[in-house]
Amino acid sequence: MNNRLIHNFFISCSLLLLTSVTGCSGREPDRPSDATQRITQVSLLTPSVKTITRSFSYPAEIRARSSSMLSFRVDGLVEHIEKTPGEHVQKGELLMKLDQADYHDNLRVLQAELKGAQARADKALQDFRRAQELRNEDVISQADYDGAKSAHASAAAAVEHLGARVSLARHQLEYTRLYAPYHATVTGQMVEEHELVRAGQPVMSVHDISTLEVECHVPENDIARLKPARGMKALVTLPSFQKKVFEASLQEWSTSADKTLRTYAMRFSLPAPEHVTILPGMTAHINISAEQAEQHVLLPHRAITSDASGSPAVWLYEPSSGTITMRNISTGKMVDEKHIHVTAGLDGKEQIVEPNAHFFTEGMNVTPRETEPRGGER
Template identity: 40%
Template sequence: MKLNKQMITGVGGGLLALAVIVLVSAAGAKKKEAAKHENEGRMAFNNTPRPVRYETVAASPLHGRRAYPGIVKASEETALSFRVGGPLTEVNVKLGKTVKKGELLMQIDPRDFEDRIASLEAQLSGAEAVQANADQDYKRIAGLFEEKVVPQSDYDKGKSGLDSADAAVENIKVQLQIARHALKDTSLFAPYDGTVTEQLVENHEMINPGETVLRYHNIQQLEIVVNIPENEIIATPIKSKSKVSVSFPSIRSRSFEARLTEWSTQADALTRTYVAIFEMEAPEGVTVLPGMTATVEPAQADDVASVLTVPVSALVSDTRKGNAVWIYDAEQGKAQLRPVVIGALNGESRVVVVEGLVEGDQVVVTGSRLIHEQLSLETAANR
């Protein structure tokens, strides 16, 4: 009897499991059916024609003036040093002092260099005496050699002695010239009209060759260094001697004219900006010093007075190509995604398109984020 009870229990459990499987299968089928209807509904929604607005691309004026922050630099900046070493004996400079070209700034003790010159001059006198004696010997032996009184070896010896004496004289003359240059280098002169900005040594210090002792610059001509973003370089006139307006926060209600002198054609790898350097004369009546900030406003050039622009709302993001816009095809009633390169804002709601569009293109300006290339469009308006 016990065995039968177990058998009956086993049969009942199998039926229960079968019922559960049937219920699960039915639930799965219902979910699949619901998912199918949801996908069909989504596809139908996605393929429903969308009303959009588009506008025809045309050139328009470039609005607004661009202004770039800049830093003032001296047109000439020099770190001065001696070519020779020795104790400093004279300092004729003061910070901020304006000096003229050729004015003595510092002096190294010249005594050792003067002694070196005196020694070489004495050596030169001895070498020239030896040279004169060797020349007389050579002339005498050469005469005897022509008369075939002395052998070839005596002639060669006399010629060699004269050549050696000549070389010794030339060597001392070269050393003497170097020593005189070194003596001249004990004096440090102003290379141009300028101003002393920094004194790095004091009088009576021992100076090493090549050690920077002064910093010096010319602030009669100033440079304004500006970094122009890459997306705005297209609308900024880059021509030699182009004129710009420069203003300074510390000098209100005044602006000054500067000219473009240098510019880079390679963008900085980190900031993606191009360096432009403008030069101007130091303004009269006010003090402008290196390190001050300035604002540069380029003039609008005739050849960039008009640009192609689109509303900011027309831009969409293309993960493969960056910025893009939808181009409306009136014949097919569909749109095609086209990558574009954008520049700066033009006004409050439009952006300059540097590359990717031509006049006459029809750009979707509203509803662009809800369409795809296979979607049919209904144009609500042509702006």
Template identity: 30%
Template sequence: MKGFIATATAATIATLLCACTPSDPPVVTLRPVNTVELHYDNVRDANRYFATVASRYAVDQAFRVGGKVLERRIDVGQSVKAGDVLARLDDVDYRLAEEAARKRLDAAQARARQAKSDWQRLQALKRDGSVSASAEEQAHSKLLTARAAAEAEARQLELARNQVHYTVLRAPISGVVTSLRFESGQVVAAGQPVIVIANEGEPEIIVDVPENHLEAFKNARYKASLASAPDEVFDVVLRELSAQAAEQTRTYRARLKPAVPRPLPLGATATLVTERTSEDVTAAVLPAAAITQSEGQPAVWVVKADASESSGTVELSQVVVHGYRSNEVLVSGPPAGTLVVTAGVQKMAPGLRVALPGAAKSFNVSAEVAQ
């Protein structure tokens, strides 16, 4: 019995001793974060605009008289030279009008010749007193009237001839046909635009600028690229900026030409990038996702690294926002070299321990304190 009690007592003491033995320190999992290091530089205000390629010289062609289209000789995309025949109208009515004008001119000229002959006879009769001076003056007046009528009919004939010529539409410049708005057999009105001819030799970049970007746009540097070749960036210079906003869009149209002449496909989609450097303001570029708020002001989560530089704690730091660029934001405030959290800012909390990129994702609390 005594031996059993002694054994039980020893077991109890051993159990109590085991309970007092320190356990292994707990393992805490750190939240991994993506960070960037702040680097300050002069602010470059950059904007991107959707643009198109167009010819500097694009001419709307129209018949100077109306009528039925008898023939069309060109198609969209076809190159033409100055003087080439583009289309013809039915000219039967205009030729009839020309013939009628010629007949009227012949009649007017005959009346003028008769009036001249009558005046010459009256002049001879006036010298021997057979007719009065007033009769001779009336004959002279009729002659002048007949001559004026003949000249007017001559002008009418010339006008009729011109209208016959106007039934043939010719290219005023060399270029490429970019638009057709009529077909053979269609009746068109005088002055109705039917063909657009563009000069391929002088392409331009056309962009519409919002009013709030206007001043910055005027003093910027310009670069452009085509949607078909986004990696081929080329310099352009501002040639023309509209002085008045468009009524519907309230934007100002700008025309820019390549700094070095180069061929560009007309109608192509382009991207125009404007850059302006401010020497007075320095800022750092951060992803827009890094911005949060602190007391209603823009802020970022900054990481204070531990001595091991593998982990650290986060805290809020207010910043000044200088502008936005697509998915980026220009800020200033924290000193250069500060590590800023760039993703998952909504899950951050003051004092939260995080693992820096490339560091272990968990650490031993006791070991961290001992260090």
């Protein structure tokens, strides 16, 4: 009897304890907690799509727009040098002259010969006219007439020949003077006064430095990205003037690569600065900015998370279902302090969920707070 009462008592206590535990721990399984309710609201942002401007930098060399090695067209003795290296000259200004004595003498001799030949030609003409009249009257033979005619033609040819020699002598006399072919600066002098020079021997060099050329060589991998076009702008710096930047414009470029270096030559025009002396042969650096043809997607780095394998990814918001889904992306370099270049995975039209300290799951229902401006700027 006592044992039965004790047994019933334990059964009653066990049922009471079980009921109490169940009542304390029971809750509705589908009802979210306060913490869950807090993370259903998320911040959205939209990537920015921009055309990336890339700068290409190359070593360069300053060259004169026009550069000439000058020489005399005749032999002679250098009589006087009018201009020396460093001097600026105008077009047509005298630079150097040879002794003209021999050329003057030669011209006078030829002029005298021409005068005599002209006199003989005049007499031959008179003889021919007289012979023509006599032949018409049948006073002289045909042979005498032909002789007078031939003498006249020969004398006229001699005059023409000597006239050409006199003209050549005058030109040779003029060639004893060396003049500037254009506005330029004398950059070199190869002979001294009283030296004997030959025709065609370089005696002086001049450069037109009113406008300079900046020449650089572009690797074949870059030439297509640059898309050369006449007038393309570039910035030029020189080690001699580190704080100064000069603007140049593209004038010409080669369309075939150097067979050894596999580079393409580009020449930029640079107007000579007024208060800075830039000379041919100086080294320089040239910066060329070129717009890329393709559009690039930029995203704030704070919007990028990673998947289970550690690969970069983002959470996308699906407006139609109100859920989020993860998408893997590929990233490039940082564009600035906040943005990174997304090379694959986004087209710039998606709505990105900004990750926070809470845990997101695939297909999770969320409520957007407010869509941030493009690029996620704050």
